[in-house]
Amino acid sequence: MNSKLTRSNLMGWQFVLLPSIIIVLFSFYPMIQSLFLSFQSGRGNVYHYSGMDNYVRLFGDPMFRQAVWNTLLYLVVQVPLMLFLGLIIAYFLNIPKLKFKGFYRTAIFLPCVTSLVSYAVLFKSIFAVDGVLNGMLLSIGLIHEPVVWLMDPVWARVVIVVAITWRWTGYNMIFYLSAMQNIDSSVYEAASIDGASKMRQFFSITVPMLRPIILFTAIISTNGTLQLFDEVVNLTNGGPGNSTMTISQYIYNLSFVYTPNFGYAATVSYAIVVMVAVLAFLQLKVGGEKK
Amino acid sequence: MKKFGTGAIHFFLITVSIVSLFPFAWMLIGMTNSSAEVIKGKFSFGAEFSNNVAKLLEMTNLGTAFWNSTLIAVVGTIATLILSSMAGFGFEIYRTRGKDRLFGVLMLSMMMPFAAIMIPLFRMFSKMGLLDTPAAAILPSITTAFMIFFFMQNTKSFPRELLQAGRVDGLNEWSLFARVYMPTMKPTYAAAAIITFMNYWNNFLWPLIALQSQDKKTLPLVVSSLSSSYSPDYGVIMVAIVVTTLPTLLIFFLLQKQFVQGMLGSVK
Numbered sequence: 001m002n003s004k005l006t007r008s009n010l011m012g013w014q015f016v017l018l019p020s021i022i023i024v025l026f027s028f029y030p031m032i033q034s035l036f037l038s039f040q041s042g043r044g045n046v047y048h049y050s051g052m053d054n055y056v057r058l059f060g061d062p063m064f065r066q067a068v069w070n071t072l073l074y075l076v077v078q079v080p081l082m083l084f085l086g087l088i089i090a091y092f093l094n095i096p097k098l099k100f101k102g103f104y105r106t107a108i109f110l111p112c113v114t115s116l117v118s119y120a121v122l123f124k125s126i127f128a129v130d131g132v133l134n135g136m137l138l139s140i141g142l143i144h145e146p147v148v149w150l151m152d153p154v155w156a157r158v159v160i161v162v163a164i165t166w167r168w169t170g171y172n173m174i175f176y177l178s179a180m181q182n183i184d185s186s187v188y189e190a191a192s193i194d195g196a197s198k199m200r201q202f203f204s205i206t207v208p209m210l211r212p213i214i215l216f217t218a219i220i221s222t223n224g225t226l227q228l229f230d231e232v233v234n235l236t237n238g239g240p241g242n243s244t245m246t247i248s249q250y251i252y253n254l255s256f257v258y259t260p261n262f263g264y265a266a267t268v269s270y271a272i273v274v275m276v277a278v279l280a281f282l283q284l285k286v287g288g289e290k291k
Numbered sequence: 292m293k294k295f296g297t298g299a300i301h302f303f304l305i306t307v308s309i310v311s312l313f314p315f316a317w318m319l320i321g322m323t324n325s326s327a328e329v330i331k332g333k334f335s336f337g338a339e340f341s342n343n344v345a346k347l348l349e350m351t352n353l354g355t356a357f358w359n360s361t362l363i364a365v366v367g368t369i370a371t372l373i374l375s376s377m378a379g380f381g382f383e384i385y386r387t388r389g390k391d392r393l394f395g396v397l398m399l400s401m402m403m404p405f406a407a408i409m410i411p412l413f414r415m416f417s418k419m420g421l422l423d424t425p426a427a428a429i430l431p432s433i434t435t436a437f438m439i440f441f442f443m444q445n446t447k448s449f450p451r452e453l454l455q456a457g458r459v460d461g462l463n464e465w466s467l468f469a470r471v472y473m474p475t476m477k478p479t480y481a482a483a484a485i486i487t488f489m490n491y492w493n494n495f496l497w498p499l500i501a502l503q504s505q506d507k508k509t510l511p512l513v514v515s516s517l518s519s520s521y522s523p524d525y526g527v528i529m530v531a532i533v534v535t536t537l538p539t540l541l542i543f544f545l546l547q548k549q550f551v552q553g554m555l556g557s558v559k
Contacts, residue, residue: 012385
C-alpha cells in the first residue's frame with residue numbers, strides 16, 4: 001500500500017514538472033533578472049553595477065511621479081465606479097421576473113470580446129473633436145461647443161476611465177451575477193417580510209454575501225489597472241504632455257522608445273511589483289477579515 | 292409604485308445596453324464611410340466599404356497578419372491546454388504536500404506585472420535568436436498559473452473511479468490522462484480554450500516588442516500602427532477592427548455558455 005502511494009506520488013511529478021519549469025523560466029527567472037538589472041546602468045548590451053543609483057534617480061524623477069499619479073488616479077476613480085456599476089446591473093438582472101434579461105446580459109457582456117487595441121482605437125474615433133459623440137451632445141443641447149476630449153489633460157483621463165469601464169463592467173457583472181444566483185431567495189423573502197426595502201436588501205444582504213467575490217474582482221481589477229498599457233497607448237499615446245501616461249507605458253518608453261535604458265526601466269518596473277503586492281495585501285486585510 | 296420601479300430599471304438597463312452596443316454599431320457603420328466622414332461623426336451607412344477594403348489590402352499585409360494571428364493563437368492555445376491540464380491533473384489527482392507547496396509558489400507568478408518581466412524576456416529571446424518568430428509570441432504564456440488553477444478547480448469534480456477502472460484495465464498513468472481524463476473533461480477544455488485563444492488573439496504589449504518586422508505582425512499590431520500613423524484613415528481602420536473582432540465575436544455567439552464558464556472558471 002505504502003509503496004503504491006509513493007509510486008503514485010512520483011507519477012504525479014511527471015505531469016507537473018515540465019509546466020512548472022516553463023513558469024519558472026518565463027516568469028520567475030525574468031523577475032529575478034529584472035531585480036539584478038535594476039542595480040545596473042548602461043546602454044545597449046553593456047551593463048555595469050551601479051548600486052542604488054537607479055533608485056535614487058527614481059525618487060527624483062518627475063516623469064515617474066507623473067506616471068504613478070496617473071495610474072493611481074485611474075485606480076481610485078475607475079475601479080470603484082466599475083465594480084459598483086457591475087454590482088447594480090447584476091442586482092437588477094437577478095430580479096426573478098424581469099423581462100429581456102438575456103438580451104441585457106448579452107449586450108452588456110459583449111464589450112468583453114473586443115481586443116484592447118480595437119476598442120481603444122474605436123473610442124479615439126468616437127471622441128474626436130468633430131466626432132459622433134460631440135455631434136450628439138451638441139444636437140441635444142448638452143454642450144454648446146465641441147469638447148476637445150483627447151487634447152485636454154482632464155478630459156483625456158475621463159475618456160480613458162470611461163473606455164475601461166465600458167470594456168470591463170460586463171466582465172465583473174458576470175462574476176456577481178453567478179454569485180448572486182447562489183444566494184438563497186428565502187433570505188430576501190424573510191427580509192421583505194421584515195419590511196426591508198430593496199435598497200436596504202442590496203446593501204445589507206447582497207453586498208455582504210458577495211464580499212469574497214467583490215474582493216476577488218477588486219484584486220483582479222487593481223492588478224489590471226496597475227498594468228494599464230494597451231488602451232493608453234492607442235487612445236492618447238500618453239498625451240497630452242504625459243498627462244495620461246501610465247507606469248507600464250513609461251517602462252516601455254524607457255526600454256524601446258527613448259534611448260534604451262534597461263537598468264532604469266527595470267527599477268521602475270519594480271515599483272509596480274511593490275504596488276501590486278502592497279495593494280493586494282491591503283485589500284485582503286480590509287476585505288477578508290470580517291465575515 | 293412597483294410599476295414605476297420596474298420601468299426605471301428597464302430604462303437604466305436599456306441605457307447601459309445602448310452604450311455597450313454603440314461602439315459595435317459605430318465600427319460597422321464606420322467601415323462603410325470615408326475617413327473624413329468617420330471623423331465628422333457621420334452615423335449612417337455609406338458607400339465606401341469596397342474602397343476601404345481595397346485600401347486596407349494595399350496599405351497592409353492583412354492576409355499575412357490574419358495568418359500570423361491565427362497561427363499564434365491556435366498553436367498557443369493547443370500547447371497551453373495540454374501543458375496546463377497536465378499540471379492541473381498532476382497537482383490535483385496526485386496531491387501531496389510538496390506539490391501543494393510548489394503550486395503555491397507558482398501562483399505568485401499571477402501577481403507579477405508583465406512590465407516587470409518583459410525586458411529580461413526580450414533579452415532572453417534575443418539571445419535565443421527567437422525574436423520576430425511566432426515562437427516568441429507563443430512561448431512566454433504557454434503555461435500560466437491561472438490556467439493550471441482553472442484545471443485544478445475543475446478536476447475536483449472529476450470522478451476518480453474512472454482512473455481506478457482504467458488502472459484495472461492495465462492503462463498506465465499517461466494513457467489514463469490522455470484516454471480517460473481528457474475526454475471526460477471536454478467542457479473544461481472548451482472553456483479554457485476560449486479564454487486562452489482570446490488572450491493570444493488580443494495580446495498587444497509582448498507581440499509589440501517581440502514581433503518587429505512587417506510580415507510577422509499580428510492583427511492588433513496592424514490596427515495600432517494604422518491608427519498611430521500621421522494621417523490615420525479611419526474608414527480603413529474600421530475594416531481592420533471588424534476583421535480583428537469578428538472571430539472572437541463568432542466564438543462568443545457560438546459558444547456562449549462555455550465562454551462565460553471560462554471567465555468564471557477560477558472562482559467556483
